[in-house]
Amino acid sequence: MQTLSGQKKITINQSDKSKSIEAFYQNGRLLQTNSFVRGHNSFHESIDDFQAFSLRLKWHTNSSKLWEQVYNNPEYGIGFFMGNFDHSPELGNPIAVYGFFSSPIFKTNNFSINYDAGFGLTFNWESFELGQNANNIAIGAEQSVYIDLGLKLKYQLSENWSIGAGVSFTHFSNGALKKPNMGINTLAPKLLLSYDIIRNQKNIINDKIPPFQPKNNLSVSSYFGLKNVLYEGNDVDTTVANKGVYYPIYGLSNVIERQLTYKSKIGLGMTFGYFGAANSILTAKNGKLIKNNASLKDGFEISIFPSYELLVCKVSLVIQPGLYIYRRKYENQTPRFYQRIGLKYNFWSKYFVGINLHAYNFYVSDYIEWHIGCCF
Incomplete structure (x- = not known):
């Protein structure tokens, strides 16, 4: 791993890093990308509405490694997701476990604009089955992949509390490991609340990031x-x-x-x-x-x-x-x-x-x- 010039030597363990609990709520729309969500289902109605709740445990990086400085001290962690759709008897109520990465695009002392990326596994679908749930061409198995991409604005209210808002695109699919698999796609705004359970401001100070040699x-x-x-x-x-x-x-x-x-x-x-x-x-x-x-x-x-x-x-x-x-x-x-x-x-x-x-x-x-x- 390439080291930094002018680096102040501070030993930092994983336990020294700040940790937070973050919760967010979403209420948005399903993208009409297949006939099942457009109305070819037992209700003969389009499936439009979507809501979800997610709870995350995240770690804040502290400039102890070069990649952390390159990404402006990002956050990463694990999350638990629960979703609900219109006509859930045919789709189920998906539950996902995922890892995520969040990096600031712009930040000041109390405000930041961040992009988010999450990847994990989703369970508890009511999947396609001939004779019982044959309309559901969107989800072919009880499990699928969870992919989430988004932007969020975050504001530090106090030493430990933060609030924020954003929007994210979420894709559910099993990668066609089990057909049919047209997938479910959602676009939804979100509101979030974050609490720092361990807050540590011990950061390594560097003169600059060394120039990269292509x-x-x-x-x-x-x-x-x-x-x-x-x-x-x-x-x-x-x-x-x-x-x-x-x-x-x-x-x-x-x-x-x-x-x-x-x-x-x-x-x-x-x-x-x-x-x-x-x-x-x-x-x-x-x-x-x-x-x-x-x-x-x-x-x-x-x-x-x-x-x-x-x-x-x-x-x-x-x-x-x-x-x-x-x-x-x-x-x-x-x-x-x-x-x-x-x-x-x-x-x-x-x-x-x-x-x-x-x-x-x-x-x-x-x-x-x-x-x-x-x-x-």
Whole structure:
């Protein structure tokens, strides 16, 4: 880890960092991104309204590390989320556990503007099921991913109390691990109240952050995923049809990157992949589903993409909009232009693992990629 010039030597343990409890309430709207929320449900009404409550435990960084200074002493922690929708009998009342990161864009002694990012797992959905909840094409499983992005204004009322307001976009999806999975998307304002249970102002003082020296690298990773396909016939049990089958997805991704700052990398990449569901025929025999994976020739794909990576300590947010430049035609083919967004964790200096959501039309999940790779 690069050190800082002019650094005052103060030993700070994790227990020395300030800790807060924060609660926020939201009341907003569902984005009408699929037919289920637009009214194709048992109530024959659009699902418009959404409200939620969240409780967070957060730690305040204190400039003891370079990345903390680069991000202007951000906050991070864990949160518990409870949501409620119109027509909850068909959707359920989701509960999420998530980690979050919040960094100031602008701040004074008592006021700050911050951006928030949260990522976790959601439970307690009433998911799609043939014969019982067949209208719910939005959520295909009882579990999903929770992704939350937002902005907030925060004001320090007193030594320990803060209030604030903001807005956030929240996406619920299982990454198409279980179909159908059109997802739930919400946009909602929020009000928050925060209390510092441990307040410590012991910060390391630095003359300045050292200039960053740009550098180049080649990132190479292999990935694996699964594509869920449901059976549309009526000659098998509904449980079997609802489960469907899983086709393999795997490949190799290569990115030539240049790290411009402590925070950002840009690059250009190419993926060579295999899509097992291409031109595959799903049939049934004796109550069981029979799949035939695509041949290597039929399933082979090549795509190119620009890449952006936001670096926060050892964790990175990866954004890669891509374009297929070669693949064979097959039925129900997704658009040539796709979007990949994910998280990457760096370890042992040059190795990393990651998880990416592969989507199209900017909101429809196609499948999840699990990556392991190395930087040269």
